[in-house]
Amino acid sequence: MSGLASLLPPAAYSFGGAFEFIFSEQASNVTGGKKVGGIEQVLELAATQVQVSILALLLALLIALPIGLYFGHRGVGELLAVGIGNAGRAVPELALIALVAVVIGVGTLTLVLVLAALGIAPILTNTFVGIRQVDRASVDAARGAGMTEFQILRKVELPLAVPSIMQGVRGASVNIVATATIAPLVGVLTLGEFILNENVYGSDGVLAGAICTAVLALIFEFGLAALQRRLTSKGLKLQQASA
Amino acid sequence: MPTGDAAPDSQSQPHAGASSVSYENVTKRYEGSAEPAVDKLTLEVAAGEICILVGPSGCGKTTAMRMVNRTVEMTSGEIRIGGHSVRDRDPAKLRREIGYVIQQVGLFPHRTIAQNIATVPTLLGWPRERIRARTAELLELIRLDPELADRFPAQLSGGQQQRVGVARALAVDPPVMLMDEPFGAIDPINRERLQNEFLRLQAEIRKTILFVTHDIDEAIKMGDRIAVMREQGRVEQFATPAELLMEPATEFVEDFVGADRALKRLALMRVRDISLWVAPLATAGEPTAAVRAKLDSPEVEVRYPLLVDAARRPLGWLSERDLRAETVPERADSPLGPVLELDDVMRDALADLLQAGVQYAAVVDGAGAVAGILSVEIISEFLASPGAKQDELEAVERPK
């Protein structure tokens, strides 16, 4: 075993080793005998990542949803809403996080604010587009029936825009959970800790971090997909199926 | 479940009945366009009437209609409903008292049929029981299977959806209804059916209806009065359908009504409105000599007698061979062919004759007894004679 290992290149990544790292503690060459990895540390880091991600997602929703609803309902600011979405995609998250760390400083608050900022663009754009895509005839009928503008928004446009809004929330979640992985750069320890510190956790730790991050992101994705199905009216599903 | 609380319950219908709608010098200018969309429109729609706004696209008819419920705000002028200016009302509250039906229906896809119909009652905060009762009643009124109440719009056909659209507009029994090409997106056969159903409904509910269409045939069929419009909402003629067809006021109206307006007049008449030929009748056992004598009478225009039973119900046409016998046989040699009714619309009667390939046919009254004979000749003479105009005008202005 040891003879074979010496023949391998220094950074040999194997899924077997990664899973071993996830479920049981390993020795490290730089921690001075302190063991690393194991299910406890994995869960602790994952919990932090989940917390900051959910906080950031909620904050993004709180900011982007009202703005998207308002502009969508009024039918103004299309260039702005779509432009924000495009601009949001163009910004490299790694650079953003690194820059914030140097310029603003480290800390959970900084992290959550940056992550929320990353989530705003997709939610805002999709909310705007979702509201604009609501059948104008339904809105006309609602207005003609005597709904106030707020009632039109709440009772007709919002429920009909749910699939699009949730698409935006899912996009935001992908962004946020992914970027939360490099949160150790701003001093918040998430699963990216294993990835960013190969000298401490070894190649098994890096791969383990990647696996855990992927699983976490998929849990978010499936959870939000399920939420979307629940929030979408049956009538709307029938309409989409028949279209 | 109490379903009977709808029509007579005055408390539940604060706006029951119908109100007149009047336009006084109404102008609408859209920002950025030099010409007004509607220019100084003045129009008086009597309570309980269907008033059709008809004209080519872009003539401002929809704009004119939408200013009533303020989904389009007028620039100047005044619109009154039952004498009250619409400007004085909060738009949302005003609209809850005006039924609104549009071509694309605009049902809410995420709400059930019952919820769609209950839109305005829900906005007005009616108690749940009352909403349920009213919904059931409306489903019955539009002849929709009550089982469909819990379905969603996507599960209904286009015609059913438009019926629901009408029911939704009628939910709180508004005194005025606005209908913007309500049957425009429906195929011709179903459109015909929906139009007839709606006329039947209107005979019951007697609303004041502003009805926008670009289809002159629909206008003639549905309207009590028709306003023919051209650019900027200029009313070229405001008249009953018959007047419009008989005496188009301008060349524009004449063109718009179409070269076949003579034929269109037939759509406004019933068989009873025209003088029929006398039918030479024969009953089984009657001597043929007597029957021949009837045929020779100067007022009889046909060459063959009509065999009828004791109640004068037609059985068939007797032939030369039948008349060679001593007495009239039990059965006629020639088939009866189409049988028309006094209440048939003239256009349909003509269509029946042409389709059967016959020159004339027996007309029966409500009891099925022969009332006379209608022939293609009668109709063509009627259409050709200018002297018939006055009769016809009287005939078509009967109350619907």
Added chain:
Amino acid sequence: MSALGGLSGLVHPSLAAIGEVGEGFFKERTEGNLPCQARTSHLFCWDWATEHIDRYGTPTLQQAELVVISVIAGFVIAFALGLLAHRVRWLRPPLLAGTGILFAIPSIALFLLLLPITGRGRETAIIALTAYTLQIIYRNVVLGLDNVPGPVKDAARGMGLTSRQILWKVEVPMAVPEIIAGLRVATVSTVAIATLAVFAGGGGLGTQILGEANLTFPTAIVIAMVIVIAMGLFFDLILLTIQRLLTPWRRVRVV
């Protein structure tokens, strides 16, 4: 390394293994005498930027190359899948779910998950980036083909075009705006994500951000960031031009 020690409190003690540019760069910076470089609070140091801008040349080209190769590969695969799903309707749910899952996996994780299979290097980065483009392009290909109006297809069939001809002469050309809209979104995203290719050993501008000294020096990060954003804009404009050339009959609509 002692100078860095004083600053390390700002940054998580990490990244030693990833610093692909590390040492030389660090030395150069501390040996210089220009005042603004010494202050980390300084957001942007023009003097340093003008002097060192050439070090960004290679990473920029690397990143552009990653993007071009990945987007082309992604387009070929997604377009083929889209055509397949257009014909074989029951393939749609699994294809949508499959591409969606790839999309939901954080790019950084995807890069690393490939390491045991393909090892460190450019190829690994390209595979991950390609996987990431699939969902957006595939979705828009299917959407574009679906949106071709039925009457147009009917007319084509009525004139005697075969199914294959209808696809290539009617449906695909009419789907071009949607397809390119998808390509634009995918390309701009890929430009940004390719910054993370450094984790797969794929080079690119991420090397200029993650080098251990760079993490404390805003100017280096800002330059990388500006180049990435500009590159996204540049590719976007190219695709927009291609779309205009391909669809002279239609005004561009941003999706």
